[in-house]
Amino acid sequence: MARKHMVSNPKMVLFTVMSVALAVAVIVLMMGLMEGYRGEIIKSTVENNPHIIISSKENEDYISLYRTLSSTVWDYPDVQAVSPRLLGKAGAKYKDEVRGVSFVGADPAQEDPLMHVQEDVVEGDYLDLVFKKHSAILGTKLAEELEVKPGDDFYLIRMNRSLKLEVVGLIQTGTGSDESLVYLPLEAAQDLMDQGDVVSQVGVRLGDIYAAPSITDDLNARTSYDVKSWQDQSRDTLELLDTQKAIMYIFYFLVFVIAGFGVANAMIMIVSRRTKEIGILMAMGTTGRSIVQIFLTESVIQAPPAALLGCLMAYIVARLIEAYPIEMPSDIYMVSRMTVTLTQEVFVYAVGFAILVNLAAGVYPAYKASRLDPVAAIATE
Amino acid sequence: MKHRIDEAGVWNNNHIIEIVNLFKVYRGGVDVKALDNINLVIEEGEFLAIVGPSGSGKSTLLNMIGLLDTPTSGKILLKGIDITQISADERARLRNRELGFVFQYHHLLPEFTALENVMMPMLIAGVKKEEARATALQFLEDVGLGDRINSRPNQLSGGQNQRVAVARALANHPSVVIGDELTGNLDTKTSDLIYDLLRKLNKKINQTFILVTHDTELAEKTDRILRIVDGKLVCEMRREGDRFVSTEVCQTAEAE
Numbered sequence: 001m002a003r004k005h006m007v008s009n010p011k012m013v014l015f016t017v018m019s020v021a022l023a024v025a026v027i028v029l030m031m032g033l034m035e036g037y038r039g040e041i042i043k044s045t046v047e048n049n050p051h052i053i054i055s056s057k058e059n060e061d062y063i064s065l066y067r068t069l070s071s072t073v074w075d076y077p078d079v080q081a082v083s084p085r086l087l088g089k090a091g092a093k094y095k096d097e098v099r100g101v102s103f104v105g106a107d108p109a110q111e112d113p114l115m116h117v118q119e120d121v122v123e124g125d126y127l128d129l130v131f132k133k134h135s136a137i138l139g140t141k142l143a144e145e146l147e148v149k150p151g152d153d154f155y156l157i158r159m160n161r162s163l164k165l166e167v168v169g170l171i172q173t174g175t176g177s178d179e180s181l182v183y184l185p186l187e188a189a190q191d192l193m194d195q196g197d198v199v200s201q202v203g204v205r206l207g208d209i210y211a212a213p214s215i216t217d218d219l220n221a222r223t224s225y226d227v228k229s230w231q232d233q234s235r236d237t238l239e240l241l242d243t244q245k246a247i248m249y250i251f252y253f254l255v256f257v258i259a260g261f262g263v264a265n266a267m268i269m270i271v272s273r274r275t276k277e278i279g280i281l282m283a284m285g286t287t288g289r290s291i292v293q294i295f296l297t298e299s300v301i302q303a304p305p306a307a308l309l310g311c312l313m314a315y316i317v318a319r320l321i322e323a324y325p326i327e328m329p330s331d332i333y334m335v336s337r338m339t340v341t342l343t344q345e346v347f348v349y350a351v352g353f354a355i356l357v358n359l360a361a362g363v364y365p366a367y368k369a370s371r372l373d374p375v376a377a378i379a380t381e
Numbered sequence: 382m383k384h385r386i387d388e389a390g391v392w393n394n395n396h397i398i399e400i401v402n403l404f405k406v407y408r409g410g411v412d413v414k415a416l417d418n419i420n421l422v423i424e425e426g427e428f429l430a431i432v433g434p435s436g437s438g439k440s441t442l443l444n445m446i447g448l449l450d451t452p453t454s455g456k457i458l459l460k461g462i463d464i465t466q467i468s469a470d471e472r473a474r475l476r477n478r479e480l481g482f483v484f485q486y487h488h489l490l491p492e493f494t495a496l497e498n499v500m501m502p503m504l505i506a507g508v509k510k511e512e513a514r515a516t517a518l519q520f521l522e523d524v525g526l527g528d529r530i531n532s533r534p535n536q537l538s539g540g541q542n543q544r545v546a547v548a549r550a551l552a553n554h555p556s557v558v559i560g561d562e563l564t565g566n567l568d569t570k571t572s573d574l575i576y577d578l579l580r581k582l583n584k585k586i587n588q589t590f591i592l593v594t595h596d597t598e599l600a601e602k603t604d605r606i607l608r609i610v611d612g613k614l615v616c617e618m619r620r621e622g623d624r625f626v627s628t629e630v631c632q633t634a635e636a637e
Contacts, residue, residue: 280488283449284502284549285477287470374449378488 016266017306020357023259024310024350025317027252031346032318034248036339038241045234048175050083050114050203051212053233054219055226062086062198069225073204076215081113081205086189086198092138092182093162094146094154101142103156103182105189105199114205117171117183124150124169129185136165136188139181140172156182156192163192256357263361267299271369278369279377288370295369299362300355307354311347318342396458397556397589398423398446403455405441405612415441416452417612425556426587428580430600433609439593440485440561442609446591447559448476460556477506481550481558485565487542489534495521495545496530502553513552520548523578525571539566547575551582560592564599576602601625 054073056063063069066084073082086105091098104111108129112118117126121137129135136156138148148154148167156163165184172178190197206212212229219227231238271278278291286294318340398421405416415438423429433439444450445457448464457464459475467475476482481502489498496517503513521530524544534542543566550558558579564572576599582588594600606625608616618625 276488277490280490281501281505282473283447283476283482283484283488284505285473285475285480286505287473289470290505375444378449378484 013266013302016263017302017309019262020259020303020306020354021309021313023255023357024307024354025313026255027353028311028314028342028346028350029317029340030248030252031349032314032340032342034241034245035343035346036341038238039341040339041234041237041241044175045230045237046209047116048173048177049230049233051206051209051230052204052216052219053228054202054204054223055228056200057224058226062195062200063202063225064196064198066199066202069202069223072223073202073219076218078207078211079204080207081110082202083107083110083114084186084199084202085111086186086193087200088158088189088193090156090158090182090192092142092146092154092156094148094152097146097148099142099145099180101156101180101182102177103136103184103189103192105184105186105192107186108183111183111203114203120171120173121169122172124167126169126171126183128168129183132166132168133185133187134163134165135168135185137169137171137183138167139178140170141179142181143167143170145179156184158192159194161192161194163188252353256353260357260361263299263302263358264364267295267362267365268368270298271295271365274369275372275377275380278372279374279380282372282374283378291370292366295366296359296362299358299366303355303358304351306358307351310354311350314350315342395424396422397425397427397460399456399458400446401456401458403442403445403457404453405438405445405450406453414612416445419455419612419614421607421614423589423591425589426583427605428583428590428603429592429605429607430603431591431593431607431609432595432597432600437609438612439609441612443559443561443591443593446557447480447482448472449482477502478553479556481553481555483543483546483550483558483560483563485562487534487539487546487566489542489545489549491534494531494533495526495537495548498534498545499548499552502549506553508553517548517552520551521545524548525574540568540571543567544571544575547578554586555588557589557591560590560594562594562596563592564594564596572596572599 054063054069063084070082070084073079083106088103088105090101090103092101106114108117108127112126117137122140124137126137129137136154138146143149146154150167150169153164153166156165165188171181171183173181186199204215206215209230213231216227216229216232219225281291281294321340400419400421403416403419403421404414407413407415417438419442431439431442441450445452446459448459452465455465459479462475464472464475489495490501493501496514499517499520500510500513503516504510508516518527518530521527524547526541526544526548529537529541532541534545537545543563547560547563550560564575567575579590580602583590590603592599592603600606604620606616606618607614608618616627618627620626
């Protein structure tokens with residue numbers, strides 16, 4: 001078999017390789033962005049929420065035996081933090097400004113290992129809350145809106161109770177909660193709620209986040225509390241992402257179809273430019289099948305360099321995105337910047353798709369070539 | 382007009398090509414009869430020239446014999462196989478194994494060297510590379526191009542390319558070699574060299590040669606001359622010793 005493929009016009013090859021390479025690059029990047037976004041969501045879920053949340057029993061609003069519960073949880077292996085917390089909504093008032101807030105009342109010594117609060121505190125010190133019962137840490141945006149500064153006193157108002165608190169620090173988590181978050185000592189929160197020595201939930205942090213479901217199941221079986229793992233909490237988001245994936249696949253397909261037309265176009269050009277040579281090969285007894293083979297090979301042979309080039313481009317752009325982060329509105333996307341996670345899988349898919357595209361795009365031109373009339377083909381100049 | 386028509390269905394072993402009532406009509410606004418009822422028997426080992434004015438149908442006939450074109454009606458038997466009835470693959474196989482074609486222009490593949498061009502039909506036939514290379518080298522040597530084997534067509538003169546094309550046509554030791562003006566681009570010396578080579582092969586392995594030519598000198602060196610005018614075989618001459626004898630009444634007076 002004349003396996004030596006006909007060397008094509010280098011310029012033409014360059015363009016078709018580029019078109020496929022661009023398609024590969026776009027798709028690798030999109031996949032990387034999706035994967036990165038997914039990863040970020042999981043990360044932010046895991047970072048910004050307890051890995052396991054134990055809420056009150058079905059007919060109760062609060063957990064009162066939280067100290068016993070905490071020690072039970074501590075018995076599980078790989079538990080890094082357990083923090084009883086009292087969560088609620090209240091109004092914050094400073095001078096004439098009033099804002100709705102979500103407060104978290106907890107013991108800083110237990111809450112910090114759970115939520116790594118201190119890492120996000122941009123002014124002041126979270127642990128100051130240990131020493132001052134009537135103090136609070138505010139989200140940066142909330143503080144801006146209230147026009148309150150550290151050192152100022154503001155009021156938390158709930159029902160007919162109000163509490164005077166001193167702002168001792170500001171926290172910036174990078175999420176939407178910066179507009180409404182208030183950290184205060186557990187006792188202060190209990191005062192505000194007026195329900196006695198209770199909490200609304202117990203948060204748990206684990207060394208291995210993927211151990212959460214089994215511990216959750218076990219706790220649900222052993223106690224009558226309502227226990228949820230982080231996977232349960234972010235289920236909706238992850239499912240949404242999966243739905244989005246299907247739409248993305250249609251998009252990938254279209255990108256490849258467009259690139260495929262480019263390749264097919266170039267291949268048709270090559271066939272028409274090579275008409276005479278095809279005629280000669282036929283006169284020498286090359287079968288139609290071999291002609292098809294030659295042109296398919298010619299088409300497919302462009303896939304690996306195209307895939308390689310595309311992956312390289314995607315990689316470079318990914319590095320640029322990492323180096324120059326693009327800010328995103330965190331209240332819509334739940335994460336504050338674009339990240340690209342390029343897994344090996346993505347590259348394998350891209351290479352596979354590129355080969356498929358070239359193969360599919362080569363079929364029609366190759367078939368046309370094999371059906372040429374040798375006499376007419378040889379007569380073309 | 383009386384032609385040599387054999388009894389139908391019986392294939393004479395010596396008849397390498399039999400053409401029976403062959404027509405080729407190009408349809409269009411006006412139908413053009415490129416070949417008009419051609420009947421012809423060519424025996425194995427014949428060295429034959431087809432002459433005639435331009436547009437007479439010589440090349441069309443040659444393309445038919447070379448399996449490149451299909452007739453409108455009639456039969457062509459190559460070694461007893463009716464090539465108008467067989468599959469495209471089988472036609473391709475016959476073109477590759479049984480036929481060697483030298484075109485009016487060399488029609489070499491421009492991206493390949495002389496050696497690779499000559500090897501090509503053998504590679505298509507599935508001959509091993511080393512073997513094909515050795516055979517190709519020998520043929521290039523024979524046509525006097527042993528020192529230009531790695532040149533590409535654009536590095537060779539028209540005559541040299543034509544010789545490469547001859548070597549390529551011979552490469553697979555085909556039973557029939559078809560040449561369309563194969564010495565048209567060659568000087569007398571090279572033309573003689575090619576003729577001698579073809580004649581040697583003709584004698585040695587009884588290869589059949591069918592040459593369309595305008596070159597009277599070359600035509601007169603062959604054993605049989607067929608004259609085609611307006612798609613019809615009008616005159617046939619056979620060599621007897623040193624001179625040609627017309628077996629038919631040649632209808633046209635004009636000399637070639």
